[in-house]
Amino acid sequence: MVAALRMMKASLALWLGAIALVACAPRATTTTTPAPPVPTRPAESGDISPGEVTTVAEGLAAPWSIAFSGDVALISERDTARIVEVSDEGALHELGVVPGVEPRGEGGLLDRSRRPPRCR
Known part of the structure; x- marks a missing residue:
């Protein structure tokens, strides 16, 4: 019991000493120069024609x-991880499902790209 009490006192003294050292440390000062203004x-004004919305699938x-x-x-579908091919007529053909996709938070299928051809 006495040994445990001494251990607690020593631990408390160590923590208080560490807090005192951190509190007395000088503040870090950094000097930064403002970025020059961006020109x-x-x-440019021009004729902008609105596009036409077309449903493809x-x-x-x-x-x-x-x-x-x-x-x-x-x-690709974000939550189901399906990869589908869209025909010219708008028909869908499932090519596969990406394994290991968790459709919660940031775990869904965020993006994918086709592998570029190899350079020779």
Whole structure:
């Protein structure tokens, strides 16, 4: 019992000493120079024609990214991790499911890309 009490007192003294040292340490000072202003130029005005919205596929749960393999559109679904091919007519053909995808928080399928051809 006495040994345990001594150990607690020694531990408390050590912690109080560490806190005192940290509290007495000088503040770190850093000097930074402000960045020079970025030159700006007015936006160029021009004729902007609105685009046309076209539905290319339906029935996707959470379409996330699209990549092309030649002329074939490959779409990934964020939460299900499905990779689907979209035909010119809009039909979907499931190519596969990426294993290990957890559709919670930041664990879903965030993006994918087609592997580029090898350089020779």
